[in-house]
Amino acid sequence: MIRMNEQTPYTLHTLANGLRVVIERMPGVRSAAAGFLVQTGARDEVPELAGVSHFLEHMMFKGTAKRTWGDINIDFDRMGSTYNAFTSEDRTVYYGWVRKADIGKQIELLADMMQSSLPPDEFTTEKNVILEEIAMSKDHLEHVMFDFLQERVFAGHPLAWPVLGYERTLAAMTRDQMWAYFQRRYAPDNMMLIVAGNVKPDEIIQLAETHCGSWKPAGPIPPRIAPPVHRGTDVLQTDRFKQQVVALTFPSIASTDPRIETASAAASILGGENSRFYWNIVQKGLAPRAGAQHLDYTDCGVTILYAACQPDRCEEVLAAIRTEAGRMCDERVSEHEVERVKNKRRTSLAVEAEAPYYRLTQLMDDMEDYGAPRTIEESLADVDAVSANTIRDYLKACPINILGHLTSVGPRNWPKRN
Amino acid sequence: MGEIVHEHLSSGLEYGVTPLPDRHVVSFQLRILAGMAGEPPQTLGLARLVEETLDKGTVSYTAQGLADAFDAIGAGRQSGTGRETMTFTCTVLPEHFERAVELHAELLQRPMFPDNAVAINVQLAKQELVALDDDAHGLVDKLITRQAYGPVAGRHQLGEHETLERITRTDLENFWRTHFCAGRIIAAVAGGIEPRRVADALTRQFDGFGNSRREGREALTIEFNPRTTHHDKSLEQEHIAICWPGVDATHDEFPVQQVTLGILSGGMSGRLFTEVREKRGLVYWVSAWQETPRGSGMVFLGASTTPERCAKTYTTLLHEVDRLAEDITQDELDRAVTGIVANQETRGDATRSRCMELASDLFFFGRPVPIEEKVAKVQAVTIEDIRRYLTLHPRDRLCVITLGPRPLVSPGAPAVKVTGGVVR
Numbered sequence: 001m002i003r004m005n006e007q008t009p010y011t012l013h014t015l016a017n018g019l020r021v022v023i024e025r026m027p028g029v030r031s032a033a034a035g036f037l038v039q040t041g042a043r044d045e046v047p048e049l050a051g052v053s054h055f056l057e058h059m060m061f062k063g064t065a066k067r068t069w070g071d072i073n074i075d076f077d078r079m080g081s082t083y084n085a086f087t088s089e090d091r092t093v094y095y096g097w098v099r100k101a102d103i104g105k106q107i108e109l110l111a112d113m114m115q116s117s118l119p120p121d122e123f124t125t126e127k128n129v130i131l132e133e134i135a136m137s138k139d140h141l142e143h144v145m146f147d148f149l150q151e152r153v154f155a156g157h158p159l160a161w162p163v164l165g166y167e168r169t170l171a172a173m174t175r176d177q178m179w180a181y182f183q184r185r186y187a188p189d190n191m192m193l194i195v196a197g198n199v200k201p202d203e204i205i206q207l208a209e210t211h212c213g214s215w216k217p218a219g220p221i222p223p224r225i226a227p228p229v230h231r232g233t234d235v236l237q238t239d240r241f242k243q244q245v246v247a248l249t250f251p252s253i254a255s256t257d258p259r260i261e262t263a264s265a266a267a268s269i270l271g272g273e274n275s276r277f278y279w280n281i282v283q284k285g286l287a288p289r290a291g292a293q294h295l296d297y298t299d300c301g302v303t304i305l306y307a308a309c310q311p312d313r314c315e316e317v318l319a320a321i322r323t324e325a326g327r328m329c330d331e332r333v334s335e336h337e338v339e340r341v342k343n344k345r346r347t348s349l350a351v352e353a354e355a356p357y358y359r360l361t362q363l364m365d366d367m368e369d370y371g372a373p374r375t376i377e378e379s380l381a382d383v384d385a386v387s388a389n390t391i392r393d394y395l396k397a398c399p400i401n402i403l404g405h406l407t408s409v410g411p412r413n414w415p416k417r418n
Numbered sequence: 419m420g421e422i423v424h425e426h427l428s429s430g431l432e433y434g435v436t437p438l439p440d441r442h443v444v445s446f447q448l449r450i451l452a453g454m455a456g457e458p459p460q461t462l463g464l465a466r467l468v469e470e471t472l473d474k475g476t477v478s479y480t481a482q483g484l485a486d487a488f489d490a491i492g493a494g495r496q497s498g499t500g501r502e503t504m505t506f507t508c509t510v511l512p513e514h515f516e517r518a519v520e521l522h523a524e525l526l527q528r529p530m531f532p533d534n535a536v537a538i539n540v541q542l543a544k545q546e547l548v549a550l551d552d553d554a555h556g557l558v559d560k561l562i563t564r565q566a567y568g569p570v571a572g573r574h575q576l577g578e579h580e581t582l583e584r585i586t587r588t589d590l591e592n593f594w595r596t597h598f599c600a601g602r603i604i605a606a607v608a609g610g611i612e613p614r615r616v617a618d619a620l621t622r623q624f625d626g627f628g629n630s631r632r633e634g635r636e637a638l639t640i641e642f643n644p645r646t647t648h649h650d651k652s653l654e655q656e657h658i659a660i661c662w663p664g665v666d667a668t669h670d671e672f673p674v675q676q677v678t679l680g681i682l683s684g685g686m687s688g689r690l691f692t693e694v695r696e697k698r699g700l701v702y703w704v705s706a707w708q709e710t711p712r713g714s715g716m717v718f719l720g721a722s723t724t725p726e727r728c729a730k731t732y733t734t735l736l737h738e739v740d741r742l743a744e745d746i747t748q749d750e751l752d753r754a755v756t757g758i759v760a761n762q763e764t765r766g767d768a769t770r771s772r773c774m775e776l777a778s779d780l781f782f783f784g785r786p787v788p789i790e791e792k793v794a795k796v797q798a799v800t801i802e803d804i805r806r807y808l809t810l811h812p813r814d815r816l817c818v819i820t821l822g823p824r825p826l827v828s829p830g831a832p833a834v835k836v837t838g839g840v841v842r
Contacts, residue, residue, distance in 0.1 A: 028440050031764040061686070069696060070687070077685035077753040080760025099763050128699035135654035135724050136702055141552045240652060241552045274485040283474075283481070285541040288549055310545060336486070343492030347511060350442045351494070355768040 010373045011201035013208070018189030018217045021208045022373055024196040024359055032103040032197025033356035035095030036110055037364050039192075040185035042165075043089045043158040043224060043297075051165015052173060052181050054087040055130050059178065060094065061085070062122040064112050069122060075109050082357070087163055090224075090297050093364060097357040100198040104207055107193070111211035114186060123175045134164050141308070144238070145245040145409045152234040153249050153302065153405050157227035187218030194363050197356035226254075226299040233406040237413045244410030246318050247306035248325070252398045255296035255369045261345075261382040262390040263301070263398070267292040268341045269333055269391070270400075271305060276324045281307060287317050298368055303400055311412035318406070329401040333388050345383045349376050422776070422786040423613040427621055430601030430630030434786050435616045436608040436776050438769060444515045444609035445773035448522055449781060450504045451604070451634025452597030454573040461585050463577020466499040467539050468590050474535035477528035481535060484525060491517050499575045501567075502638055502712055503781070509770055512610045516619045523623035526598060536587045547576050554657050558720070558821050561649060562659040566716060566817040568641025599628025606777035609769045635784075637666075637713025644815035648825035656728040656822030657720075660735065662813045664708055664715035667782040673795040674807040675708060675715065680754030681746060681804075682706040682719075682738065687753060689738045694721060700731045712782065717813075725824040732826055736813070743808045746801050758796050762789055 011023040026032075041053050062069045076083045076096060083096035094113060096106045137143040147162045154160040165173075193212065195204050229251040253259055271277040271292025281290040287309035295302050305325060309317045352358045353376050366374045408414055420437035427433065457464045474481040488495060491514035497506045506526070510518045550556050564572040576582075603624065607616050642663055665671045683690045683706035694704045704721040719739070723731045765771040766789070779787045820826045 029767040031767050070692070073685065073687035073692070073696070074749075074753065077687040077757055080753075080756040080758075080764075081685075082761065082764055083685075097764050099760050102760075125697070125699035129695055129702055132655070132700070132723060133702035136722055138654045139554045242548050243552050274482075274489055279482060282542065283535075283538055285538045288542050288545040308549060310548065340486060340489035343489055344494065345492075347443065347492035347494050347509060350511060351509060351768075351770070353442065355765075357764075358768075 008375050011205070012372070013205050015188065015208060015213055017213065017215050019208065019212050019215065020192045020367070021205060022192060022194045022363055022367060023199065023201045023204050024363060024373060025199065025201065026197050026356060026359065029198050029354075029356060030100060031097060031356050032100045032195065032199050033095060033097040033360040034103060034107050034110060034193065034195045035093055035360050035364065036114055037192045037194060037367065038092040038186055039090070039190050039368070040092055041088050041090040042161060042163045044185065045158060047161070048169060049173060049177060049181065050161040050169040051130070051163070052178055053092055054163050054165065055127070055170065055173065056178055056182055057085050057087045057092050058126050058130060059118050059122065060113050060116045062126060063117050063119040064115055065117055066112055069119075072109070072113060079105055081106060089159055089163060091364070091368065095357070095360060103195065103197065103199055104203070107195070107204070107207045108211050114191070114212075115215070116182070118175060118179055118182060120175050127170055127173075130164065130170055131167060134167060134170070137164060139240070141241045141243060141245060141409070144236070145247065145407070148234070148236045148409055149247055149249060149304070149407045152232070152407060153230055154227045155230055159227045159297075184218055185221070188212060188215040189217040189219070190221055192367055194360055194367065196359040196363060224299055229300070229302055229405070231403055231405050233415055234408070235413060235415065235417050236409045237411065238409065239411050241410055243308045244311040244314050244408060244412050244414070245306060245308045246314055246321070247304055247407045248321060248400075249405040249407065250303045250398065250400045250402065252294060252301040252303045253296070254299050254301050255365070256298050257301075259390065259394050260296065262386050262394045263294045263303070265338060265341045265386045266328065266391050266394060267294045267303060269337050270324060270328055272341070274340065276327070277307075277321070280324055281317065281320045284320070286313060286320055290317070290321070303398065305400065311410055311414070314408065314412065314414050325400040329395045329399055333391050335388050338386060338388055338391065342383050342386060346380065349379055349383070352376070420613070422788075424780070424786050425617065427600070427617070427624070428630070429621070429625045429627060430599070430632060431603045431605060431620055431624045432632070432780065433605035433607065433616065433620055434776050434780050435611070435613040436772050436786070437611065437613055438609050438772065441610040441769045442511065443509055443769050444512050444607065444611045445507070445509045445770040446515075446519070446605060446607040447505055447507045447773055447777040448526070449604045449606070449777060450526070450598060451502070451602040452593075453500045453502045453504060454575060455501050455570050455638055456593070456597060457573065460581060461577075461589050462573055462581040463543055463575070464585055464589055464593055465504065466575040466577070467536070467543060467585060468593050469497055469499045469504050470539045471531055471535050471590055472529045472594075473525045474539070475530040475532040476524050477530065478524060484521065487521055488518070493518050501571050501573065507773075515611055515615065519619045519623050527627050529594060531587050531590045531594070533587050536590060540582050540585055543576055543582050544579055547579060550576065554651075554653055554655070554722070554821060558657045558659050558819055561647070561821065562661060562718070562817065562819040565643050565645070565647060565819060566661050568643060571638050571640040571711060597634070599630070600624045601629045601631045602634045604777070604780050606773055606780055608773035608776055638711045640711065640714050642815070642817065644817050646816070646818040646826065649819065649821045650823070651821055653822045654724065655722045656725045656820055656824060656826075657722045658728065658732055658735070658826070659819045660719040661716050661817050662815055664717040664811055666713050666715045667710040669715070671807050671810070672715070674799050674803045675717070676758060677751065677754045677796060677799045678742065678804050678807060679706050679708055679717070680757050681742065681750050684754045684757040689742070690719070690735065693738050694731060694734050698730070698734065700727050700734065704735070710782070725822060728820065728822070728824065729827055739813050743805050746804055748801065751799070751801055751804070755796055755799065759793050762793065
């Protein structure tokens with residue numbers, strides 16, 4: 001079943017085994033990007049296998065029936081591909097960006113990797129690499145802060161544990177456990193092949209049939225359950241860092257919510273460039289960094305307001321954050337502020353439309369959030385619809401002038417724990 | 419693509435344009451030939467403070483008014499301070515190009531350096547110095563740069579606490595008066611715009627802006643200081659940086675250096691990734707790269723690992739460099755060359771990349787360099803070229819930094835241990 005829309009550059013096709021293929025034609029460019037999106041991530045793990053999705057992503061580069069790990073790396077580099085993979089809470093992505101003539105080879109290689117043999121003799125060596133990655137993460141203040149925030153805000157839910165997992169779960173993990181997870185989650189009916197660039201859709205579909213058509217579907221996977229968003233205060237005192245990071249977290253909307261562009265605009269007005277935080281916190285000398293972020297998944301979202309500051313200034317920084325958050329809710333934002341944010345978004349959409357890799361990542365978001373690709377024009381229409389009124393209504397539904405959850409990480413035991 | 423334009427205006431400003439008529443954005447970079455190397459020694463950190471304060475109030479705009487004016491045209495902009503230059507980079511829709519240039523001209527030519535903004539930015543720079551201490555990679559970069567390049571070329575953009583304390587509004591204004599003029603500006607533009615519009619806008623905005631003499635183009639002197647230094651810090655990992663002199667961006671051997679680094683670290687089949695991570699599982703991050711201040715070059719290796727694996731990681735890194743001269747294969751060479759060439763093509767689809775490419779050409783070569791010319795030089799590199807390069811530029815004098823809980827213990831690398839307060 002091929003669906004081509006003459007009005008858009010997209011082609012959607014689903015193989016008999018359930019693998020969805022999404023193609024965006026970009027006739028003016030010289031390159032093309034391809035990626036497999038696997039709908040699995042840290043939130044799909046059981047507690048004793050925390051970190052398996054990410055560890056598995058590493059192991060997918062380690063060999064197949066056709067290729068050793070060395071062959072995989074060499075074949076990527078023979079094309080001059082810009083390639084990598086990443087794992088998040090809700091997806092795992094493998095991609096390569098190549099000259100347009102190499103897109104067939106790129107898809108073949110990625111497809112072969114998706115049939116990994118997870119070579120047992122590579123398991124321990126790669127586990128050491130992951131342990132190094134965890135160690136590196138612990139030396140990074142914002143990683144420590146974010147992991148701690150997720151752990152406490154989403155306590156009791158799989159979103160609470162770090163994507164990298166823990167040393168103890170990694171140490172106990174076996175290759176058989178990983179294999180079972182792999183077989184269940186890396187099935188064509190839980191995956192998409194997404195391609196953007198100067199390509200011919202019928203050729204891409206043929207490539208998908210050839211390289212992925214024999215994969216066996218695994219049937220429906222259990223639905224995800226939205227997490228609770230906890231309130232309260234949590235402090236992680238550590239002498240490793242000299243700064244203190246304070247963050248307030250509030251429940252918000254999911255990435256699939258039609259108000260998502262409004263939520264993003266509100267966060268930009270409050271904590272983006274040329275924002276209220278910039279002028280009233282950073283440029284007042286209170287903290288060198290302060291921002292607002294909308295963190296969203298397909299079934300939930302939160303707004304995070306944060307700043308990194310000298311430990312002895314936590315009180316005034318937190319007070320300033322709360323003051324600005326209160327103003328956002330209590331006073332209508334100006335149309336002028338809204339228009340500024342929208343103008344920047346328009347430029348970023350024009351930039352995004354230029355290069356296949358940028359489009360690939362956006363198509364992945366679109367497929368997860370809307371189940372279909374969206375044109376730049378559709379995204380622009382969403383941007384145009386944002387107004388001071390939509391922001392007011394959104395903040396009424398998802399207020400940020402309530403207590404929320406306070407996270408504090410740094411050398412100071414603040415607010416004081418008993 | 420239209421023909422690349424390169425001209426000098428009567429004001430002294432040098433500019434180039436890569437016309438890409440099918441693009442829907444324009445990217446440009448204004449490079450001021452003044453950076454950290456031009457700071458008086460007693461006021462280190464001054465150049466970045468100038469960069470940070472230029473847009474905090476001008477003759478015609480308040481700080482927020484100027485930021486609002488940029489946002490009104492949806493400008494995506496960044497600025498930065500390096501050892502030799504300051505850069506102001508901007509991407510806009512083509513219809514806003516002239517306005518974006520006008521606003522940049524305003525902040526470059528008519529800054530007011532309000533006392534309050536200067537005081538705030540000094541205060542923020544001091545806080546950022548503290549923040550740097552929480553960033554292991556940033557800290558290692560600062561330490562190796564200072565040791566490898568010496569006291570002038572090795573400066574850090576944030577300066578030092580005591581030098582920041584001394585900086586006044588007058589210092590900022592003097593630095594700006596001395597270094598900001600049309601003769602010290604190189605503009606690079608790429609995207610959906612006709613070169614005539616670029617010339618008109620730059621002429622209109624920068625005509626008569628100070629000195630028109632072409633200054634600030636001399637090579638920077640570096641003082642390489644080969645030694646091994648350990649900096650104690652309570653961290654999970656030991657962070658390693660190694661460097662030695664290479665060749666500069668205009669040197670005949672530069673394409674050979676590029677390919678050599680490609681073989682070492684160009685992709686996951688590169689030797690460092692293969693030997694240090696894939697085979698031995700010693701690290702998550704390992705890399706080789708180069709820096710090329712005008713007139714000199716430096717080759718770097720970097721890795722982060724847990725302390726008990728530090729010595730093994732260090733010796734493996736250097737062993738892979740030493741082994742290069744002995745057993746490079748044609749396939750490795752071909753992959754490295756393909757990586758560099760393909761990268762030009764894929765990233766070239768992004769207008770901003772094309773602008774950066776042109777900006778780099780104008781700075782290093784004083785002319786746009788056709789992509790075909792660069793590609794041909796890279797494709798001409800042979801195994802013999804690499805062996806010759808490695809003989810002429812051996813890694814026999816090393817600058818090594820380790821940052822972490824344990825000094826490096828390795829034959830041939832006796833460490834000078836530095837504890838406490840080393841980052842200030």
